[in-house]
Amino acid sequence: QKEVEQDPGPLSVPEGAIVSLNCTYSNSAFQYFMWYRQYSRKGPELLMYTYSSGNKEDGRFTAQVDKSSKYISLFIRDSQPSDSATYLCAMRETSYDKVIFGPGTSLSVIP
Amino acid sequence: EAGVAQSPRYKIIEKRQSVAFWCNPISGHATLYWYQQILGQGPKLLIQFQNNGVVDDSQLPKDRFSAERLKGVDSTLKIQPAKLEDSAVYLCASSLMVSGISYEQYFGPGTRLTVT
Numbered sequence: 001q002k003e004v005e006q007d008p009g010p011l012s013v014p015e016g017a018i019v020s021l022n023c024t025y026s027n028s029a030f031q032y033f034m035w036y037r038q039y040s041r042k043g044p045e046l047l048m049y050t051y052s053s054g055n056k057e058d059g060r061f062t063a064q065v066d067k068s069s070k071y072i073s074l075f076i077r078d079s080q081p082s083d084s085a086t087y088l089c090a091m092r093e094t095s096y097d098k099v100i101f102g103p104g105t106s107l108s109v110i111p
Numbered sequence: 112e113a114g115v116a117q118s119p120r121y122k123i124i125e126k127r128q129s130v131a132f133w134c135n136p137i138s139g140h141a142t143l144y145w146y147q148q149i150l151g152q153g154p155k156l157l158i159q160f161q162n163n164g165v166v167d168d169s170q171l172p173k174d175r176f177s178a179e180r181l182k183g184v185d186s187t188l189k190i191q192p193a194k195l196e197d198s199a200v201y202l203c204a205s206s207l208m209v210s211g212i213s214y215e216q217y218f219g220p221g222t223r224l225t226v227t
Contacts (some may be wrong), residue, residue: 042220088153090153
């Protein structure tokens with residue numbers, strides 16, 4: 001079993017749709033959870049950063065963490081063509097700095 | 112604020128040749144990372160530096176890969192000899208270190224390596 005798993009997609013949605021992206025993980029020691037966005041031929045950029053369980057909202061983006069299920073989600077409201085990218089979940093343990101990335105989900109938002 | 116700089120952006124080499132990548136982190140960032148991202152996969156940490164010391168190189172194939180950060184600023188990653196399976200994007204990232212904890216990692220654009 002891989003440490004972090006994501007559905008690779010590709011996921012294609014119409015503009016304005018609500019998008020749900022998900023990751024599962026196996027290491028119960030993970031405490032910090034992140035979502036990165038990676039445009040084609042660019043490096044990843046941090047979108048959301050959450051600690052432990054709960055929800056965090058930032059504009060059109062909402063991150064949810066359910067540690068009991070080892071499941072995290074990213075919701076994008078009113079999706080825009082500019083949201084078309086690969087979304088990588090990432091996580092790390094509290095006391096150790098190494099970040100483990102998921103394989104990414106490719107998202108296309110069609111105008 | 113200038114971002115993380117990497118060069119070259121693209122490189123094509125034949126197997127068994129050597130190649131080197133260069134990274135200049137954001138000014139003041141003590142922590143520097145090299146990641147390998149194979150097509151369709153997430154970045155995998157190869158090596159992490161804190162200033163000019165190695166913090167984690169557990170996933171660096173040391174028989175062929177080497178990295179250095181001599182003055183605690185810019186860094187080079189070398190592959191010698193290259194194999195077909197080394198074809199990937201090599202990403203450099205840097206972050207601030209405060210009270211022993213590294214915060215947000217900022218990534219460069221990457222170097223896309225093709226080994227033929």
